[in-house]
Amino acid sequence: MARVVVDVMLKPEILDPQGQAVANALPRLGIEDVSSVRVGRRIEIEFNGDSVDPQEQLARAQEIADKLLANPVIEDFTIRLAEAGSERTDVPA
Amino acid sequence: MARVVVDVMLKPEILDPQGQAVANALPRLGIEDVSSVRVGRRIEIEFNGDSVDPQEQLARAQEIADKLLANPVIEDFTIRLAEAGSERTDVPA
Amino acid sequence: MTTWSETVPGEPGQSATPTDGTAAIAPTQTGTELQTMTNAAPDTVERALATADQSQPHLELGLLDEEYDRIREILGRRPTHSELAMYSIMWSEHCSYKSSKIHLRQFAERTPSSDRLLAGIGENAGVVQVSDHLAVTFKVESHNHPSFIEPYQGAATGIGGIVRDILAMGARPVAVMDPLRFGAADHPDTARVLSGVVAGIGGYGNSLGVPNIGGEVVFDPCYQNNPLVNALCLGVLPVQHLQQKAAAGPGNIVVLLGARTGRDGIGGVSILASATFDEETEQSLPSVQAGDPFTEKLLIEACLEIYEAQLVVGIQDLGGAGLTCALSETAAAAGTGMRVWLERVPLREASMEPHEILSSESQERMLLVVAPEKLDAVLQTARKWGVLATAIGEVTPAVDGQDGRLVVTWHGHTVVDVPPGSLADDGPVYARPMREPADLILVQADRAETLPRPATPEQLRETVLRMVASPNLCDKTWITEQYDRYVRGNTVLAAPEDAGVVRIDERTGLGVALSVDGNSRFARLNPYQGARLALAEAYRNVAVTGAQPIAMTNCLNFGSPEDPGVMWQFAEAVRGLADGCAELGIPVTGGNVSFYNQTGPVAIHPTPVVGVLGVLDDVAQRVPMGFLPPTHPEGDPIFLLGETREELSGSEWAWVTHEHLGGVPPQVDLGREQLLAAVIADAARVGHLRSAHDLSDGGLAQSVVESCLRHGVGARITLPDEFTAGTLPFVYLFSESAGRAIVTVPRGQEKAFAAVCAERGLPYALIGVTDDGSSGTLEVT
Amino acid sequence: MTARVGVVVFPGSSDDTDAARAVHLAGGEPVRLWHDDPALYGVDAVVLPGGASYGDYLRGGAIARFAPVMHTIIDAALNGLPVLGIGNGFQILCEAHLLPGALARNQHLTFRSRNQWLRIETSATAWTNAFRPGQEVLMPVKHGYGRYVADRRTLDELEATGRVVVRYLRGNPNGSEHDIAGIANAAGNVVGLMPHPEYAVEALTGPSLDGLGVFTSTLKHLAGAPA
Ligand SMILES: Nc1ncnc2c1ncn2[C@@H]1O[C@H](COP(=O)(O)OP(=O)(O)O)[C@@H](O)[C@H]1O
């Protein structure tokens, strides 16, 4: 079963107070060499049934993102397919 | 300059009302075959200076995530390196 | 609570680490060298002199040919790009009030001033003294268009903006209110706009720790695509903390306090970004601004400490026109000049160009004018609170009896050299043509009094239920529950009460009451009368709490001033408000105009929103709106004060049941409103009132229902004999005659109360009793 | 001698003056503590007030927990200092691991502000000993992230050891597990509350006077505590 991941980030020119607050807090954790932090949303969408064509799922996710997940006025998004689980194993925490 | 991406998602057993709200809205868009939606955070961290070893940056990000970015009681996270820009081009929206 | 204020361990000096980068004068900011290299050379005064004939995109920036010519005349050359951007913003309708100015003069000229008025029209907000040592300031402003584009951020920054206006006067912001208007409740886009707007107002105000004490939610198709998001803020200050905006004292330092400057809201001047104007400019720059309530909160605390320590000479918030407005207004107000090193402004994006920095609408910034010897203390306070503070310039003297000049350099290049007054005060002023809309006569002739009416008890019952459930009259708790009303611990009354009441002195109980109201259907039918009705309603809402109304502010939301019909509506509304305030004897302390609320040729209904402020010597005497559990098994008597006429045109009933808008609005008798207010205030003072609720939209039926629902107490109403025939019961229940309120009086005091009304000539009728408790039903016989 | 109760001011705190007022009305002496100053100035108890420390960015309380004053408070709390976290203060206590679990986004996704009925489940804490167990009280709630969540084991343990201090009654405003509105640590000196007792201390401004009991509890606790 495939999963689609949508990453939604504020457009670069839009103020990101969350990212700023995190960046400003890092020195307290002893971390001094971070130049920027941006905080966005990650949305995982799983479709029913294995039969569905992945490209079709992508297109579907694109529509969902357009209408529901991202606010085009202030946000950009990207979409990709991720085999369930695969995405999250790079550096398991 | 490399960038580290930290994805923070609610643990599977924690109710995700935001994801649920998205899932519940989908049938109204005519999308019926989504089985689940989960909404989490995507955090992009950029470090000062190019000299820093990427593995070192990953370790640093791991520390930040552990202490600050995720609350282990309710959240899991994964970390990966992303060449600036590369991440966001799979399916440009 | 002496210990609280006196024990302040951990003062500055105790190693407060800045949480937001560096707080310092930044004569050579890191990265600036890099900027010079990457940026194309800026358009300088020198270059402007050399290339006098270069064509400039003034039309695209909204400047007329004659306005552009005047700029050239003022400067004796073509403006630089930065100057052109500055004039285009400052001479815009929004900043220059060019269409409204000649009308608004009436407020200052014709309404009473009072010794209480410490600051009036023209200041960031009016300031009214309410006790020997305390003053309050309040103002309402619009953020309509941004809230349509991006509802959450638009509404959030609307709150942020008005809060800074209040802060700039020297006050702590202590309450906000939000008069909101949306398209039809069942239109799909309304769901997008409304939920975003409410979340934005809550998101910003709640994190700021300022309680929301009331507002309005109105649905009408005329606001489809043109929602109105107005925001009011109330502040309190010790009188000696009153601040000026004038940048007095040559040699004083100009400090920018707060957020970094980014490309927020510069869509308008983005055309200047390309070096040649013939190529198609991509409008990719954001016209939206994003808010950061956290930074605003720090800004508030830092400024209040700065006031307390008397560290500033002048202060001004950065709002719509950003630095351009703040620099030119502060200098113009003092007649001084100003020298600004623009590269010192802390940027969010290093690639920003001078004209972008000057026109950026980035939020959460204030401009301070500081004597050199106090600069360190200001920077120290900023650092303590973790906000950036940067010395960006210096006040310069007037020369040869002439006002000083505003000179802005960018890495040594002079990009601006103008008389500040030419930006701030000498913008164009237009007496635009006005004409009564051609259709008005027909609309007024189409009276709602001729519509079919319910007559039988069954029909009346059904009408009551239908009205109570209609979008404009139904309960708004699902909205107001998203706002923190408790924070600061001084909220005595908040939604759904008639007015918000806030205690401002915990020692004496001194408090203020505030209400915001507007009825655009009435204003559509007769803008003069409609404006006065809005004033009357806000006045009455304040009065029924037992407060004495003392000041008024307003937000005038209209269509395009270039439409003579709209301009006529505007002029009539202003005249109505000026007449009304003169009659009521209360000053207009400030206001805001929002034009161009229209899509295509169709404007919104003229929508003057009026805020009235009242004073309560002791908030313990405030009168709540809801029926309280009766003092006696027979229930407490309910009086209707004022007169009921057959006035149905423009009413909620006509709209809900017939989608009808026509006829002439109800009469306004401001003398009667004053009398009603006086009687209620006196009765409240001697404990004669258990509740009081004004009558407005939906008439008597609606008010009685609201008073019942407040605490689940029922009522039995008996119609007076003269209203029992035919459809008169309907008229009694749904007419929207002004100047009325229902009050309950403790059993046993009804004679005394009636005698007072009779003596003062206030019409009154005993119309029923509250229910002895359990049933909570409303019965009308 | 009146007990001195510290109220911490973090950047973004907004209920600090109100907590101080409540301490004062209960008969204590409020003392302002500053987030960046680790000293506690000898206070006998500490309140972490509500508001939006650091804008509630990332997660409510996540950044505030690293404030210098928190290091001292954590140590002192482990040694028995009475500590109360209200709203955002409760979130900070969870983030600092002085209390288990977490406060997640309200199930209905909106901020909710209203008067809320509650039941005091235990009087065996430093902040509830002036109440009767089972007593019903009315206080404001106002939060967007107040849904208490914890794993099964933690919930079972809280229930079994009587550490659920307050529960929502007649309607759960946020979808909290077990209707939990407040919990305590095992020793009972650290309590976190989502409802706001500091806004139920005056008849004019609050829905009741029930909130006073929270503050008189700790004064009572301190009076009885060995010096
Ligand atoms: N957007 C809002 N924000 C806060 N309070 C609101 C809002 N809309 C309505 N209210 C409150 O709901 C109550 C009823 O509103 P409304 O019917 O307009 O009052 P009135 O008729 O007395 O002017 C008032 O207390 C008002 O302040």
Ligand SMILES: [Mg+2]
């Ligand atoms: Mg009213």
